[in-house]
Amino acid sequence: xxxxxxxxxxxxxxxxxxxxxxxxxxxxxxxxxxxxxxxxxxxxxxxxxxxxxxxxxxxxxxxxxxxxxxxxxxxxxxxxxxxxxxxxxxxxxxxxxxxxxxxxxxxxxxxxxxxxxxxxxxxxxxxxxxxxxxxxxxxxxxxxxxxxxxxxxxxxxxxxxxxxxxxxxxxxxxxxxxxxxxxxxxxxxxxxxxxxxxxxxxxxxxxxxxxxxxxxxxxxxxxxxxxxxxxxxxxxxxxxxxxxxxxxxxxxxxxxxxxxxxxxxxxxxxxxxxxxxxxxxxxxxxxxxxxxxxxxxxxxxxxxxxxxxxxxxxxxxxxxxxxxxxxxxxxxxxxxxxxxxxxxxxxxxxxxxxxxxxxxxxxxxxxxxxxxxxxxxxxxxxxxxxxxxxxxxxx
Numbered sequence: 001x002x003x004x005x006x007x008x009x010x011x012x013x014x015x016x017x018x019x020x021x022x023x024x025x026x027x028x029x030x031x032x033x034x035x036x037x038x039x040x041x042x043x044x045x046x047x048x049x050x051x052x053x054x055x056x057x058x059x060x061x062x063x064x065x066x067x068x069x070x071x072x073x074x075x076x077x078x079x080x081x082x083x084x085x086x087x088x089x090x091x092x093x094x095x096x097x098x099x100x101x102x103x104x105x106x107x108x109x110x111x112x113x114x115x116x117x118x119x120x121x122x123x124x125x126x127x128x129x130x131x132x133x134x135x136x137x138x139x140x141x142x143x144x145x146x147x148x149x150x151x152x153x154x155x156x157x158x159x160x161x162x163x164x165x166x167x168x169x170x171x172x173x174x175x176x177x178x179x180x181x182x183x184x185x186x187x188x189x190x191x192x193x194x195x196x197x198x199x200x201x202x203x204x205x206x207x208x209x210x211x212x213x214x215x216x217x218x219x220x221x222x223x224x225x226x227x228x229x230x231x232x233x234x235x236x237x238x239x240x241x242x243x244x245x246x247x248x249x250x251x252x253x254x255x256x257x258x259x260x261x262x263x264x265x266x267x268x269x270x271x272x273x274x275x276x277x278x279x280x281x282x283x284x285x286x287x288x289x290x291x292x293x294x295x296x297x298x299x300x301x302x303x304x305x306x307x308x309x310x311x312x313x314x315x316x317x318x319x320x321x322x323x324x325x326x327x328x329x330x331x332x333x334x335x336x337x338x339x340x341x342x343x344x345x346x347x348x349x350x351x352x353x354x355x356x357x358x359x360x361x362x363x364x365x366x367x368x369x370x371x372x373x374x375x376x377x378x379x380x381x382x383x384x385x386x387x388x389x390x391x392x393x394x395x
Contacts, residue, residue, distance in 0.1 A: 011053035011077035018046040019068030032062050053079060106306040107140045111171035121159060121178060128156050134172060141303045141316055169309035190238035193226035193386040195219045199247025202382055209241030219247070219385075228391050238391060245386040248359065251348050251379045256372045257340035260330050267323045269293070275317040277302070282317070293323040336373040337366070348379045356383035 017025060026047070029036060039049040051059050053075065063070055085092055112129065114122050129135065132152060134143050144152070146165040153163050153174075164175040193209065201217045209226040213219060228241040273287035299320045305312040331339065345358065352358075360380035367374050 007052065008077045011075060011079040012050045013053055013056060013075050014048065014050055014073040015059070016046055016048050016071040016073055017066075017068050018044075018071075019066075021067030022047050025063060025066040025068055028062050028066070029059065032058060034058050034062065048073075050076075053077065103305075103307055106170065106308055109134060109136055109138045109140065109143070109170060109172060112136065112174070113171060114174045114176065116176040117160075117174075117178060121157065121176065124157055125153065125174065125176070128153060129172075140167070140306070145301075167304075169306060188240040188388075189390055190228045191240050191388050191390045192224055192228045193241045193243065193245060194389045195221055195223045195225055195245075195247070195385050196387040197221050197249055197385055199249045199385045201225075201245065201247050203246040204243065206241075206243035206245075208239050209243065213245075225386055241388070243386065244384045246382055247385040249381050249383055249385065251351060251381055252364070252376065253344045253347050253351075253379065254374070254376045255340045255344045255347065256374050257331075257336050257343060258372050259333070259336050259368070260328070260371060262326045262328055264295075264324045265327050267325055269323040271321045273319045273321070275319065276314055277317045278314045291321055293321065295325055296321050296323050298322075333368060333373065337375065340373050340375045341377070344375065344377050344379075348381075352381050353383055356381050 022045075026036070026039075034051060034055050036049040036051055039047065041047050112126070112134070114125055117125060129149075132144060132149065134149065143149075146167055150163055150165045153165075154160055159179045160176060161179050162177040164173075166173045166175075198221055199219055201213055201215050201219060203215065204211060204213075204226075206226055209228050210230050211225070212227050213223075213225050219225065225245045226241040226243060228239050229236040230239060231237040271287065271289050271291055273284060275282045275284050277283075299322070301318045301320075303316045303318070305314055305316055341361070345361075348358070358379055359382045362378045362380070363375060364378055365374070365376035
């Protein structure tokens with residue numbers, strides 16, 4: 001018997017032979033080298049057998065002078081399936097179009113639900129979502145992942161403490177936790193304002209209490225700045241001192257910056273490749289351009305696929321391969337010093353309070369050693385140095 005897969009691909013024909021010359025015909029076919037299989041003799045004397053579709057012409061030539069009746073009952077295999085498919089092509093095209101349209105519609109955003117936000121915040125969110133490309137009718141494959149959407153919305157909308165993002169079928173669900181309105185200040189117990197670090201007073205804004213220091217006065221940590229005891233010494237009135245006392249403070253930072261270094265830059269060349277991924281199997285379907293980059297970075301973005309609300313066990317993966325290269329950078333001593341200063345400024349900016357500001361910088365030490373510029377810099381900062389301290393017995 002022929003290989004079944006090969007027979008399926010090439011096709012086969014079921015033949016029925018009736019009459020007196022059946023044996024002679026079968027012998028003639030065997031002598032001609034024509035292969036038959038599943039030969040079966042029926043009770044009425046007829047014989048059934050299969051021959052390969054490519055041997056049909058040889059069979060007809062051998063059976064011309066046969067004293068018997070020959071009937072071709074049916075054909076089997078891929079050629080006949082294809083023939084029937086073409087005959088019913090309209091039906092097949094309809095099925096394919098149905099699944100294609102259902103797949104496309106399953107990956108389009110048809111709803112955006114926002115819970116926990118007031119009307120004003122919801123309006124801001126919908127406006128930001130439109131800028132992010134998330135709106136009714138947008139394609140999921142071209143939208144950011146839910147965690148990326150969450151991060152961007154949190155950064156762009158100030159009065160949101162937390163936001164949950166979930167894509168359920170064709171609908172985005174947003175659960176919002178808004179920041180609470182600032183509570184009214186609680187009644188505080190009587191207290192002073194004292195210095196939380198060494199400083200030279202530069203300015204004061206006293207709301208309650210009696211100032212006990214002056215502008216340009218040097219104060220130590222813990223020194224009294226604004227007293228919570230007002231009125232006469234005989235009958236003092238205790239209040240909770242409040243206000244701001246701005247002082248000049250100092251921060252020291254040490255930095256190093258190389259004169260010669262290398263940094264990575266993108267050349268502008270990139271290749272995009274698209275895959276259908278199922279488990280560990282990754283099948284490319286677009287972007288077959290050969291990559292000849294010596295150095296490169298790969299950015300991968302995966303998109304879930306849905307069908308009629310069900311998440312499919314396959315994903316669409318988009319990979320962007322960007323060429324990069326190491327560029328040498330050589331700085332003069334002056335350029336390296338400026339770069340080191342900028343690095344030091346960023347460092348001290350991370351250390352000081354948000355409302356503080358830099359007021360001056362003084363280089364204490366500067367040297368070039370082993371190809372690096374080394375700096376020790378004192379930064380003069382103006383910040384609010386006042387902190388509350390309760391009034392205790394004996395003050």
